[in-house]
Amino acid sequence: MRSLLNAWSWLFLLLILGFFEIYAQTQTASTFLFRVYNLQSISVAASQILLLALGLTLVIVAGHIDLSIAFSTGFAAVVMALIIRAAGADAGWLVVLLAMGAGLLAAGLVGLVNGWLVALLNVPSFIGTLGTYGIARGAALIVAGGATVSIRNDHARAFGNGHVLGLPIPLVTAAILALICHYLLKHTKFGAHTYALGANRASVERAGVNVKKHLVLLFLLSAVTAGIGGLIYTSRFSAGAANAGEPILLYAVAAVFIGGASLTGGQGTITGTVIGAFIIAVIQFGLVFCGLPPYWQFVAVGLVIIVAVLVDQSKHHIVGGGS
Amino acid sequence: MRSLLNAWSWLFLLLILGFFEIYAQTQTASTFLFRVYNLQSISVAASQILLLALGLTLVIVAGHIDLSIAFSTGFAAVVMALIIRAAGADAGWLVVLLAMGAGLLAAGLVGLVNGWLVALLNVPSFIGTLGTYGIARGAALIVAGGATVSIRNDHARAFGNGHVLGLPIPLVTAAILALICHYLLKHTKFGAHTYALGANRASVERAGVNVKKHLVLLFLLSAVTAGIGGLIYTSRFSAGAANAGEPILLYAVAAVFIGGASLTGGQGTITGTVIGAFIIAVIQFGLVFCGLPPYWQFVAVGLVIIVAVLVDQSKHHIVGGGS
Amino acid sequence: MAEDRRLRKRFGGNEAVRDVSFEVNAGECVVLAGDNGAGKSTVIKMISGVYQPTAGKVWMNGELLTGKTPEAVRSAGIETIYQDLALADNLDPGLNLYLGRERTRRVLGLPFLDRKTMREDAVKVMKGLGIVVPDPAAPVREMSGGQRQAIAIARAIHWQAGLVIMDEPTAALGVPEQREVMALIERLKSKGVGIILISHNLPDIFAAADRIIVLARGIVAGERRPAETNDEEIVRMMMGATL
Amino acid sequence: MAEDRRLRKRFGGNEAVRDVSFEVNAGECVVLAGDNGAGKSTVIKMISGVYQPTAGKVWMNGELLTGKTPEAVRSAGIETIYQDLALADNLDPGLNLYLGRERTRRVLGLPFLDRKTMREDAVKVMKGLGIVVPDPAAPVREMSGGQRQAIAIARAIHWQAGLVIMDEPTAALGVPEQREVMALIERLKSKGVGIILISHNLPDIFAAADRIIVLARGIVAGERRPAETNDEEIVRMMMGATL
Amino acid sequence: EEDFTIALVPGLTTDAFYITMNRGAQAAAEALGITVDFQGAEEFDPVLQTPVLDAVIGRGPDAILIAPTDSTQMIEPLRRAADAGIPVITVDTFIDDGKYQDGGGDGDFPLSYIASDNIGGGRMAARHMAEEIGGKGKVYVSNVRPGISTTDQREEGFKAEMAENYPDIEVLETQYNENDASLAASQFQAVLARNPDIAGVFGANLFSALGAGNGVESASKAEDVTVIAFDAPSSIVNNISSGLVDAAIAQHPAEIGYYGVMTAYAALTGQSVPISIGTGFTVINAENVEDDDIAKFIYAE
């Protein structure tokens, strides 16, 4: 029973896909779903959202939020790009890997600061990470000298735009991270404590769990997955931009909430977030594909988000629960 | 004791003001604080933030959030501008008032939809208002034809840029609304229920309060105060922009949280929010006044936000509380 | 006065309550007894409007209550002390006492919450239960288990109710306070108020009850007058279905 | 074995506990009795590390516990049943039972939570307390008051603790379950486990206690062996300071 | 006559500049009897533009007219269009070095670049500013946020012109307002508080200029402070009439859109097309704002 809960969201995703397929068949006599190109574009867009949303899911399940990921992404992207550029045009694989490592370190630093603020200084996470949002943004812009740091490196470009077994590398990366996060949240002690933390912090503390350490790890995780998003960004676009993550932040948060999480914590799953990210990516692609005028797209995206959650709500009425 | 709680935030605000005053005295041999001009500029900027933050405070105290205010503001601004423009260049006071009424109606509509979604359909407020965010945005842009609706009307302009008893009208408006919201939250049944709702929804429901109606009113209030922000915007800039509220949303939310509210609800005051908005407006003005380079401003704003909350935290250690 | 007919509640696959029917007369105290998980709290939540019954009906003085909100049920004259207390942890005892029916005073024609009077009333009512609160302006989050329970009790008895439902009202109370509550029940009965009491304390059950209805695994295992039965029989009826 | 010396706790202006000192020996059950708000829960929270005492010290087997986290106290062998239960409402009984010490099994070398075993264990331990849970995979949010309390008890007794602290463990339990808990306390004592019990139920207090320490308004009003005293004296000591 | 479908992807959809560009494009489409689809992202940002572009490519238009939101970052996404055999023409902004079909650089594949050059516009703004303030004094740029190539270029051109030709003009720190006119107003007031002798502001986009104009008005400094705006939607034009804004550098977006579609059509029907087409600027100020032949340069609303 319980494992079927997500079935409704899947169903909704299939429904939108079906809608676009019918549109394509009847209106343009082509196909929406059965074209590798469409699927690849959608999945790469979903991946970029997911890289911000995955770690964030755990943070939200624990009853917190992390706004700074918007610029952890940018910080990592800029640091990676700067190092590759410093190494010159024909820097090898090793340099690229090193640059990626440095980018992750930069993002990790933001995560540690968040953890320190929230866990040790008891700053509410919304405002603490809003603070580091500003700081990471400033830091990324200062490091980048204000502009986008463009690079020319075939290794990095191959990584961002290449394929593994026919699948785009951003998708593969997001999929691996999704599996890791799913494992962490669903199958480990760490995950169980994360859920408990979202429901009742006292329960976890009194059970003898080191909650402060746990919180630091959560914020580190969310900064690092966002940082990986930055590495993918720099590789895809051959440029590190300080504001690489900012425009996707809202979509990432939306994906987590569409996936069943709640502001008060204690709820949410990685599967849900993945479906949420794909719902967003599919409608964004599909509405352009249908040629809906841009302003109507805002309206349509808003409507679909609401309907996605309404569909998700209805399961509760069927599966049970009081009042 | 309890009424002194806010003293720390006041103190912090005074501290920043003091800092800028010392800077002004020593570095520029002028004054920061004792110039009507500076105070007016800061207070108008704070007012524009407050108009989004006031209603939002009640929503957040009740344990919800309203993202759609970003575009309730814009929707109201655009509707007001369109009507004034339709009435021609020399439209009188009555037309301006009518246009304002229509703008408020437009914003109120968004609020009603939010209330309906959250209260009656049980959509989580984050995602429900994210949906109406998209819808209101699309609606405002469609109505405005995509661009900013400029007007030429001396009455509107006088309203947005005029003074009453030497005080800028936006400030007076925000002050009146702050008083009303403070009264509502602190001194009425409605306010008591709002706090209780944020702590424990069941307590209010079982006490026999119509929670659904209460939620609808809350979202209506937040949409309408944001809408008033839109009217002020159109009057100040002689232009109704669909995205008038969007860049301010984050600052508005920050003001509420700096003011002592929490993601989980049940906490927060209007006084706190007012101080929060002024802290933000003062540092934004002050940092430019000090000539801090722009990227460093991002960093500094982030730091000040964090410190503001840390200062607020420290009160808990002094006044008491367990663990 | 109040009557419940064939109440039934299903949670997902679990049928917590089946075919529970009973009635309460004015001035009568009916005890709902039963083992843990027997369905007692579920029954009273169906009466007070918190849960909608899967089937069955509730009447109060001839008026159908089923399908009504907790709001409507409360204004029909039914007050409830819930097992989880249902307090607003961030408010003081005064506001919790008056939650939904706050007292206001007018200043310049505008109504202002009269926090002071409400606080004083709370202190008074709780004193009647034998409870002293050190700081009546503190939120109830900072109160001890018994103090919190006393606030929940105070809230239910402070109003002129026709029927008071009490779900384990003395669980967290000290000895003298328990005695106060038992005395209180007698006082309410003598005023003609009907009472539904849930308790695991056999002496209390026998002292307060006019009738004892025993639930076991969601069904009524039997109904007895205290004079006709004894501890052992009641416990056997409770266990009957659980063993 | 465990010793508390001159514990004191101040909340803002309210001194909830003053100069409370006592010790617990292995295999001994010390009952903390006292009226509502006397400071019992505050004392045990200072022992278990949830509150830091304003003054005073706690030792366990010669090791200083004051200033340690609940984590460290728990691994020093002290298990606590809190009055508010401290359950994670969104997890099932199995995960609550094992919270902080979850069981895992390895799949391809990776540890996976062993939900099934934990659930089965929870069902088993609760059955030992006389409680049957209809759906062991449901979150504890959906359990009855007594079922929830049984989970909290199960969590504390499932581990090899040297000292078990119980804050009103039977408040929500049915009659047979209360008897199980009393029997359990005897079993623990016979295994050499020290027990601190808080209870408002006089028969239980006299049945379980080796020593009764009465708190009144935050100070120790007296200490008695059950054989040396009676109900009336204990109640008088509790009230002594409240009247 | 063939019925072509051309996609026009602006930098963002909610800007008068691009809306006017679309008007021009639609006019051309009507004249040619073809279809132009307007599809873009909500903000000027490559992360948002890329998925829209991907979907546009998925739709399979005959040609794509695009204002790339970043000169390097949009190369890879646009290459996918070229790889799919769809001709690409960039309007307003460019990729790589902006010099196409010369065999150099990664982004050499677009057929043509049609724009008024933003750096040049910035320079023109600087020259007007210098003229208005008499060649000396303090000025600053009010800008949206760092990282937007068009507004960054306007700032760059403005500063470069000042540095090269007007040594007596001091350009202060740029202020970023996040597209919030209210913040832009407050920033002007703070700059003024620090520099009471401030002589001019260059508002690099609509809201920057609107905010600066409002700040000047609140300070009653309309006489002393010169506000130059970039772009000419009618709100700015109103401000010129009322004297808050002294001049606006108007690009010719409708022309860009018109020539863009014409160029694409020419390419699709097998004719050769110029590698770049420059459209001009018009300076609108109090003297010419009422003129009839200026009206056509005011952006659509």
Ligand SMILES: Nc1ncnc2c1ncn2[C@@H]1O[C@H](COP(=O)(O)OP(=O)(O)OP(=O)(O)O)[C@@H](O)[C@H]1O
């Ligand atoms: N919201 C719910 N969702 C699912 N099951 C529930 C819910 N509430 C109660 N139950 C189940 O219904 C049964 C009856 O619960 P109820 O709370 O009525 O018991 P009770 O008789 O009050 O027990 P106690 O004496 O322990 O309070 C229990 O098995 C419980 O697990």
Ligand SMILES: Nc1ncnc2c1ncn2[C@@H]1O[C@H](COP(=O)(O)OP(=O)(O)OP(=O)(O)O)[C@@H](O)[C@H]1O
């Ligand atoms: N977190 C807190 N903040 C402020 N005051 C508190 C806090 N916790 C307890 N108190 C106060 O300290 C006093 C002792 O509370 P405590 O919970 O220890 O009582 P108790 O003896 O356990 O009572 P009960 O039998 O009702 O559970 C009470 O007056 C209570 O109001």
Ligand SMILES: [Mg+2]
């Ligand atoms: Mg119950």
Ligand SMILES: [Mg+2]
């Ligand atoms: Mg207690």
